Amino acid sequence: MEPARVLVVNSGSSSIKYQLLDPDSGKVAASGLVERIGEGGGAIEHTAGEHTVTDQVDIPDHTAGLRLAFAKFADTGQDLTTAGITAVGHRVVHGGEVFYRPTRIDDRVLRTITELSTLAPLHNPANIRGIEAVRTLLPDVPQVAVFDTAFFHGLPEAAKTYAIDRQIAEAHGIRRYGFHGTSHEYVSGRVAEFLGRAPGSLNQIVFHLGNGASVSALRGGSPVDTSMGLTPLEGLVMGTRSGDLDPGIILHLMRTAHLDIDGIDRLLNRGSGLRGMAGVNDFRELRRRIESGDPAARSAYDVYVHRLRHYLGAYLIELGGVDAITFTAGVGENNAEVRADALAGLHRFGIAVDPELNTAADRGARRISPAGAEVQVLVVPTNEELAIARAAVAVTGND
Numbered sequence: 098m099e100p101a102r103v104l105v106v107n108s109g110s111s112s113i114k115y116q117l118l119d120p121d122s123g124k125v126a127a128s129g130l131v132e133r134i135g136e137g138g139g140a141i142e143h144t145a146g147e148h149t150v151t152d153q154v155d156i157p158d159h160t161a162g163l164r165l166a167f168a169k170f171a172d173t174g175q176d177l178t179t180a181g182i183t184a185v186g187h188r189v190v191h192g193g194e195v196f197y198r199p200t201r202i203d204d205r206v207l208r209t210i211t212e213l214s215t216l217a218p219l220h221n222p223a224n225i226r227g228i229e230a231v232r233t234l235l236p237d238v239p240q241v242a243v244f245d246t247a248f249f250h251g252l253p254e255a256a257k258t259y260a261i262d263r264q265i266a267e268a269h270g271i272r273r274y275g276f277h278g279t280s281h282e283y284v285s286g287r288v289a290e291f292l293g294r295a296p297g298s299l300n301q302i303v304f305h306l307g308n309g310a311s312v313s314a315l316r317g318g319s320p321v322d323t324s325m326g327l328t329p330l331e332g333l334v335m336g337t338r339s340g341d342l343d344p345g346i347i348l349h350l351m352r353t354a355h356l357d358i359d360g361i362d363r364l365l366n367r368g369s370g371l372r373g374m375a376g377v378n379d380f381r382e383l384r385r386r387i388e389s390g391d392p393a394a395r396s397a398y399d400v401y402v403h404r405l406r407h408y409l410g411a412y413l414i415e416l417g418g419v420d421a422i423t424f425t426a427g428v429g430e431n432n433a434e435v436r437a438d439a440l441a442g443l444h445r446f447g448i449a450v451d452p453e454l455n456t457a458a459d460r461g462a463r464r465i466s467p468a469g470a471e472v473q474v475l476v477v478p479t480n481e482e483l484a485i486a487r488a489a490v491a492v493t494g495n496d
């Protein structure tokens with residue numbers, strides 16, 4: 098029998114990332130990135146097996162972007178309209194209070210995702226454009242929405258409630274929703290597998306450190322806290338986002354710097370974090386600048402690590418002890434220094450990082466704590482596409 102094939106689509110405001118993969122083996126048949134949709138000077142990079150093709154062409158909208166991707170599939174011998182795709186899985190950022198598991202998309206679901214755009218004005222509309230584009234091109238293939246917030250749906254009341262007027266909070270859906278849920282769920286599951294333990298028997302802290310960054314605390318496989326909130330802006334220092342700050346700063350800037358809503362939005366979402374402090378959001382470039390003696394880069398790094406330790410301390414106490422601390426995503430998987438600095442000097446809590454294991458060239462799931470340490474410190478590569486593909490098949494298989 099032909100292996101099952103799932104197309105996973107992650108549609109952003111001006112880009113579409115996609116992957117065609119086998120949800121059982123995880124084997125990727127092809128993947129790609131369409132960029133600068135609707136901005137002029139569009140581009141696509143498509144990789145099938147060993148071969149990568151690139152193209153530069155204006156891409157007016159998401160349907161045109163996806164059509165271009167389909168053309169690349171066809172050029173490399175994979176006609177998607179006849180490839181027997183089992184399902185299309187879409188990453189959808191905000192599921193609000195409504196969606197807490199992967200959901201087959203129909204008109205009603207699409208309407209509700211649209212309504213939830215008030216909670217994620219940058220993300221949900223972009224996700225919807227991706228869904229509509231696939232509907233046009235593959236009308237007969239079931240589509241499934243996999244929500245970034247779903248894993249955190251059951252956060253305890255005390256962890257998800259903001260201390261503001263209850264009526265206002267309820268009227269406007271203001272609570273902590275959490276994001277990167279697909280990654281936190283996938284990685285924490287892999288941790289249990291790696292340790293050969295039942296997920297229900299473990300207390301875990303998972304650091305997802307990519308361009309966006311978040312940390313979660315899990316008791317027995319269920320999240321009890323996470324650092325992102327109503328939006329993906331709260332919590333850790335990120336590539337371009339501030340993470341936590343005194344909300345009074347916003348009032349102060351509106352009054353004294355006369356920034357309007359869009360100005361504040363740009364500042365906090367795109368012009369803050371590492372980029373705001375050091376001028377760069379890419380961690381590799383930040384490292385280069387630190388090595389060349391740039392004090393702003395050094396300071397940004399210190400703020401970044403300080404915030405990691407702040408959350409680590411909070412979650413250790415919330416959990417009352419932890420079995421495993423795991424690092425994942427671009428920075429978490431690749432930057433040994435961040436891992437070492439985040440956990441430095443914590444021997445009395447049973448937490449330590451072995452310098453040799455931490456800097457080993459290994460790329461797979463691995464332990465970096467010394468043998469016999471009380472707390473397992475791990476690096477586990479995330480794979481959100483695989484998790485989305487598996488969720489999509491699980492949902493459509495039950496129809």
Ligand code: ADP
Pocket residue numbers: 306307308309336378379380381382426427428431432
């Ligand atoms: P996202 O999916 O949120 O865009 P990623 O998980 O791809 O982000 O992470 C991007 C970050 O990971 C960037 O800051 C990048 O510099 C960093 N990164 C990626 N590869 C490496 C590496 N080999 N060494 C250090 N940092 C890396």
